[in-house]
Amino acid sequence: MNFREAADQLNRAEQLDRADPLAPFRDRFVVTDPQTIYLDGNSLGRLPLSTRERLHRAVDEEWGGELVRGWAHWLDIGRAAGDVLAGILGAHQGEVVLADSTSVNLYKLASAALDAVPHRRVIVTEEQNFPTDRYVLQGLAAARGLQLRAVPNVDLAAALDDGTALLCLSHVDFRTGAVADLPGLTAAAHRVGAMVLWDLCHSAGVLPVGLAGAAVDLAVGCTYKHLHAGPGAPAFLYVRRDLQDRLRQPIWGWFGQADQFAMGEAYHPVPGIERFLAGTPGVLGGYAAWEGARLTAEAGVPAIAAKARALGRYAIELSDAWLAPLGFSVASPRADHRRGAQVALRHPEAWRVCQALLDQRVVPDFRTPDLLRLGLAPLYTRFVDVHTGLSRLRDLVLAGRHLDYPEAHARVT
Amino acid sequence: MNFREAADQLNRAEQLDRADPLAPFRDRFVVTDPQTIYLDGNSLGRLPLSTRERLHRAVDEEWGGELVRGWAHWLDIGRAAGDVLAGILGAHQGEVVLADSTSVNLYKLASAALDAVPHRRVIVTEEQNFPTDRYVLQGLAAARGLQLRAVPNVDLAAALDDGTALLCLSHVDFRTGAVADLPGLTAAAHRVGAMVLWDLCHSAGVLPVGLAGAAVDLAVGCTYKHLHAGPGAPAFLYVRRDLQDRLRQPIWGWFGQADQFAMGEAYHPVPGIERFLAGTPGVLGGYAAWEGARLTAEAGVPAIAAKARALGRYAIELSDAWLAPLGFSVASPRADHRRGAQVALRHPEAWRVCQALLDQRVVPDFRTPDLLRLGLAPLYTRFVDVHTGLSRLRDLVLAGRHLDYPEAHARVT
Numbered sequence: 001m002n003f004r005e006a007a008d009q010l011n012r013a014e015q016l017d018r019a020d021p022l023a024p025f026r027d028r029f030v031v032t033d034p035q036t037i038y039l040d041g042n043s044l045g046r047l048p049l050s051t052r053e054r055l056h057r058a059v060d061e062e063w064g065g066e067l068v069r070g071w072a073h074w075l076d077i078g079r080a081a082g083d084v085l086a087g088i089l090g091a092h093q094g095e096v097v098l099a100d101s102t103s104v105n106l107y108k109l110a111s112a113a114l115d116a117v118p119h120r121r122v123i124v125t126e127e128q129n130f131p132t133d134r135y136v137l138q139g140l141a142a143a144r145g146l147q148l149r150a151v152p153n154v155d156l157a158a159a160l161d162d163g164t165a166l167l168c169l170s171h172v173d174f175r176t177g178a179v180a181d182l183p184g185l186t187a188a189a190h191r192v193g194a195m196v197l198w199d200l201c202h203s204a205g206v207l208p209v210g211l212a213g214a215a216v217d218l219a220v221g222c223t224y225k226h227l228h229a230g231p232g233a234p235a236f237l238y239v240r241r242d243l244q245d246r247l248r249q250p251i252w253g254w255f256g257q258a259d260q261f262a263m264g265e266a267y268h269p270v271p272g273i274e275r276f277l278a279g280t281p282g283v284l285g286g287y288a289a290w291e292g293a294r295l296t297a298e299a300g301v302p303a304i305a306a307k308a309r310a311l312g313r314y315a316i317e318l319s320d321a322w323l324a325p326l327g328f329s330v331a332s333p334r335a336d337h338r339r340g341a342q343v344a345l346r347h348p349e350a351w352r353v354c355q356a357l358l359d360q361r362v363v364p365d366f367r368t369p370d371l372l373r374l375g376l377a378p379l380y381t382r383f384v385d386v387h388t389g390l391s392r393l394r395d396l397v398l399a400g401r402h403l404d405y406p407e408a409h410a411r412v413t
Numbered sequence: 414m415n416f417r418e419a420a421d422q423l424n425r426a427e428q429l430d431r432a433d434p435l436a437p438f439r440d441r442f443v444v445t446d447p448q449t450i451y452l453d454g455n456s457l458g459r460l461p462l463s464t465r466e467r468l469h470r471a472v473d474e475e476w477g478g479e480l481v482r483g484w485a486h487w488l489d490i491g492r493a494a495g496d497v498l499a500g501i502l503g504a505h506q507g508e509v510v511l512a513d514s515t516s517v518n519l520y521k522l523a524s525a526a527l528d529a530v531p532h533r534r535v536i537v538t539e540e541q542n543f544p545t546d547r548y549v550l551q552g553l554a555a556a557r558g559l560q561l562r563a564v565p566n567v568d569l570a571a572a573l574d575d576g577t578a579l580l581c582l583s584h585v586d587f588r589t590g591a592v593a594d595l596p597g598l599t600a601a602a603h604r605v606g607a608m609v610l611w612d613l614c615h616s617a618g619v620l621p622v623g624l625a626g627a628a629v630d631l632a633v634g635c636t637y638k639h640l641h642a643g644p645g646a647p648a649f650l651y652v653r654r655d656l657q658d659r660l661r662q663p664i665w666g667w668f669g670q671a672d673q674f675a676m677g678e679a680y681h682p683v684p685g686i687e688r689f690l691a692g693t694p695g696v697l698g699g700y701a702a703w704e705g706a707r708l709t710a711e712a713g714v715p716a717i718a719a720k721a722r723a724l725g726r727y728a729i730e731l732s733d734a735w736l737a738p739l740g741f742s743v744a745s746p747r748a749d750h751r752r753g754a755q756v757a758l759r760h761p762e763a764w765r766v767c768q769a770l771l772d773q774r775v776v777p778d779f780r781t782p783d784l785l786r787l788g789l790a791p792l793y794t795r796f797v798d799v800h801t802g803l804s805r806l807r808d809l810v811l812a813g814r815h816l817d818y819p820e821a822h823a824r825v826t
Contacts (some may be wrong), residue, residue: 030477040481047477055472055697063643064443064460068453068776074644101692103666104517132667132692135680139665222693230476231487231696252552253516254545263781265563267548279514279545280635283644284468284697363481368676 009318009387016314016383022307025299025379029228036361037389041377042202042342043365045228051291058287074283078234081290082273084297085227085236089200089219090210095238097273098223098286102201102235105220106136106168108249108276109237113166113195113218114140116247120165120194122147126156130174133199137168153180157188164194171209172202172340175367177312177332179207179340183214190215201225204236205296206341206378207305211238218243223285226304226341226377228292233285237276245271253278299379307378308341315343315374315386322394331371345372349402353393356402360392422731422800429727429796435720438712438792442641449774450802454790455615455755456778458641464704471700487696491647492687494703497710498640498649502613502632503623508651510686511636511699515614515648516545518633519581521662521689522650523553526579526608526631529660533578533607535560539569543587546612550581566593570601577607584622585615585753588780590725590745592620592753596627603628614638617649618709619754619791620718624651631656636698639717639754639790641705646698650689658684666691712792720791721754728756728787728799735807744784758785762815766806769815773805 017023029046038046062070078098086096099105114123123137127150134150141148151159160167167189172179182198189196200221203209205228211219219238223229239247248269254260255277258270269275296304316330323345331344347353347370354366365373372393376386396402430436442459451459475483491511499509512518527536536550540563547563554561564572573580580602585592595611602609613634616622618641624632632651636642652660661682667673668690671683682688709717729743736758744757760766760783767779778786785806789799809815 030473032474032478038480044476044481044483046480047472052472052477056469059460059465059468059643060443061445063457064465065445067451067459068457068778070457070644100513100517101666101694103668103692104513104664107664107666107691131670131673131676134678135665135667135670138680139663143663224693230472231483232694232699234695235692250552250556251517251520252548253514253520254543254548255516257544257548260544261781263544265547267551278520279516279648280637281514281645282647282695282698284701285695286645288697365481368674 010384013383013387016310020307020383022299022303022378023382026382028295029380031380036363037385037392038363039374039376039381039385039389040363040365041381042225042373042375044231045225045292045377046380047230048228048291048295050295051228051230051288054287054291055284058284077283077286077290078277078281079274081286081293082236084290084293085204087297088205088293088301089238090208091212091238092241094273095241096236097277098234098236098281098289099277100235102199102220102222103132103136105235105237106133106197106199107140108251109197109218109220109239110137110140110166110168111250112247113197114144114146116195117165120163122149122163122165124149124151124156124159124164124167126153126169127151128153128173128175129170130199130201133168133170156185160188160192160194162192164189164192166195166197168197168199170199170202172207174202175331175371175373176344177202177340177342179203179333179338182216183210186214186216202340205304206308208301216240223289223292227289227296229285229289233289234282239273239276244273244275249276251278255279255281295379304378308376309336309339311376311378311381311383311386312336312339312341312343314383315376315390318386318390319343319345322390326394326397341376341378343374343376345374346370347372352402352405352407353397355405356396357393360396362389362392423797426796426800429723433720433796435712435716435791436795439795441708442793444793449776450798450805451776452787452789452794452798452802453776453778454794455638455786455788457644458638458705458790459793460643461641461704461708463708464641464643464701467700467704468697471697490696490699490703491690491694494699494706495649495686497703497706498617500710501618501706501714502651503621504625504651505654507686508654509649510690511647511649511694511702512690513648515612515633515635516549518648518650519546519549519610519612520553521664522610522631522633522652523550523579523581524663525660526610527553527557527559529608530578533576535562535576536579536581537562537564537569537572537577538581539566539583540564541566541586541588542583543612543614546581546583569598573601573605573607575605577602577605579608579610581610581612583612583615585620587615588744588784588786589757590615590753590755592616592746592751595629596623599627599629615753618717619721621714629653636702636705640702640709642698642702646702647695652686652689657686657688662689664691668692668694708792717791721789722749722752724789724791724794724796724799725749725752725754725756727796728789728803731799731803732756732758735803739807739810754789754791756787756789758787759783760785765815765818765820766810768818769809770806773809775802775805
């Protein structure tokens with residue numbers, strides 16, 4: 001590529017940014033190092049300015065100043081944030097609440113679903129589902145003597161029959177960003193009388209989910225990716241309203257108890273979504289999830305999803321032009337409606353490329369064995385970021401700089 | 414009481430404070446309103462200055478600046494804090510880790526214990542145990558068709574036999590502050606071959622626990638009371654080392670998986686205490702628990718416990734002198750070694766008294782139906798605070814001001 005072509009490319013990225021209606025949202029996030037291109041918002045989202053202020057206030061003024069009286073504010077965070085999330089996920093008010101971690105919520109809801117249909121003996125999931133989902137289901141199947149069928153994506157609908165208790169899937173594949181057919185698979189499960197539990201970790205806040213429209217039974221998801229709630233913030237759970245009083249989750253903690261502070265003898269789960277709570281909720285992470293959800297709702301999921309598609313298209317276009325000749329292939333769906341807010345690139349040296357790229361101040365993610373995952377969080381990722389990130393990637397592979405890095409890929413993120 | 418007697422009393426409180434070796438620790442905590450007497454540190458501990466700084470740095474610099482690379486620090490918080498807690502609890506390194514909430518940890522450990530002895534069909538607890546403990550055990554018993562025996566304190570040892578799977582108790586009674594005989598009841602459970610699970614919420618950080626000395630099997634506890642970790646901070650769990658690889662907890666999440674980021678097909682729990690983790694841990698609360706534990710370890714549990722006893726003695730002495738004539742009785746044990754860091758006062762109008770006292774800028778706690786609970790957190794409660802708090806209580810009841818308050822006691826803390 002000559003100088004003129006390079007200038008044209010950069011020009012085009014800048015034009016796309018100027019035309020981006022969400023561009024002003026970048027200023028709502030903390031960006032301490034503008035030279036670093038952050039393409040890992042699908043692992044940990046950036047810190048919103050409003051969240052920084054909220055957390056400082058919660059620590060200094062509420063905990064530090066109000067002490068135990070702060071619970072007057074804190075007790076309702078999970079439900080208030082849940083109502084904002086309900087809007088984001090296309091659910092009704094009162095169907096979503098913050099609670100625990102995604103893993104614990106998966107366990108609670110899958111367990112509740114299995115209890116509701118004890119005569120059905122099979123759980124179906126996708127063989128490439130996120131590890132914690134598969135492990136939690138393995139544990140439940142082992143404890144109950146159920147069969148866990150982990151099948152390839154294309155065989156999912158065929159795997160369902162009247163012995164299926166639960167279909168548990170991720171809406172967006174964590175490796176490739178492929179979007180599952182949530183309405184179709186939900187309907188397929190319902191046709192055989194099975195319940196469905198969706199993991200929304202990679203779609204919540206960035207794609208339309210349409211829980212109510214698809215009559216989804218159950219869902220869980222984390223808040224620290226596209227909901228910008230920070231490391232280890234509480235997850236959320238969703239239970240369709242008509243199921244709430246029919247289902248009982250297994251962890252009978254005091255936050256799920258009716259009239260909690262009467263501290264009565266027997267556990268009587270509170271009506272509504274709060275019966276899926278267990279213990280004392282995390283307050284700081286809860287505030288962060290609430291702020292992140294508000295920011296997302298303000299921008300609006302349709303605009304966010306449209307920009308995710310445009311960023312993905314642009315990343316694929318540059319990858320085809322610059323990276324395909326260097327041995328990279330696009331592992332994500334090319335059709336916009338089938339792709340989440342990420343583009344995964346396959347390369348046999350993906351691990352070393354990832355390490356070299358970090359040293360070029362581009363932060364992607366590696367997923368074993370050979371994927372470089374580029375998160376394209378629409379609220380703060382610019383087209384020029386994609387341009388700069390991928391041009392640094394191209395230049396380092398062209399120069400063979402990744403070959404200076406060790407091959408081992410034991411790592412912690 | 415005449416003016417001279419009052420002056421003598423105050424003088425004595427000030428003398429006790431001057432002789433208190435822990436007095437300087439009060440300056441390590443945020444105190445925004447010195448006119449308010451905070452006697453609820455056993456519900457929510459004060460904010461340490463070092464924790465405020467740590468949380469600001471974690472938000473602004475680590476999340477805001479390092480983004481996903483922050484996991485290089487964050488991944489080990491639960492274990493590092495656990496090792497500090499192990500020292501505080503008289504356990505060995507590698508036997509304690511931060512995780513989830515107390516309720517979820519109770520569920521995980523009780524479930525693991527019950528799985529280990531499937532032929533034993535009875536869980537024993539104390540009928541006045543904290544509600545979430547009783548509810549969680551009710552849920553486990555219902556799911557497995559086991560019997561839950563909730564018996565009076567004095568009948569506990571007699572309730573144990575070779576059908577007992579698990580004895581689950583609180584070390585310190587949340588209402589009265591009565592300390593259970595942890596070594597004796599642990600030995601009694603072991604004599605019949607049962608496992609024991611202690612809830613340390615009201616003793617962790619303020620009393621010697623001696624987990625290793627008593628060969629306790631399992632324990633859980635929160636960090637937001639006498640460990641000063643803030644609202645909803647993660648709880649901890651303890652599993653004796655020789656049991657760790659024999660037990661399996663039910664929530665097979667990816668943070669309990671060996672070689673987590675290999676994301677392999679089957680769940681293989683990691684050796685050691687981390688197998689009792691489930692999902693992504695809360696980072697902000699984790700830092701706060703770690704800081705709070707460090708501050709506690711610095712002061713030392715023996716010194717903290719000695720001051721708790723002295724504060725309790727002093728509160729009981731003032732109560733006998735000032736409050737007994739007004740209808741209050743001491744509901745906490747009078748013997749120092751039998752009492753946690755609180756004094757509970759019984760009064761038929763405890764709810765109204767509690768409301769009136771809050772308006773006099775004294776923060777106690779009410780526990781239904783008739784207890785006024787005075788928390789005496791040794792690291793920041795002064796003898797003059799006890800003096801001021803109880804004199805305001807005396808004066809308002811003498812004047813009948815509590816009778817101006819409504820009798821209803823629906824409340825949220």
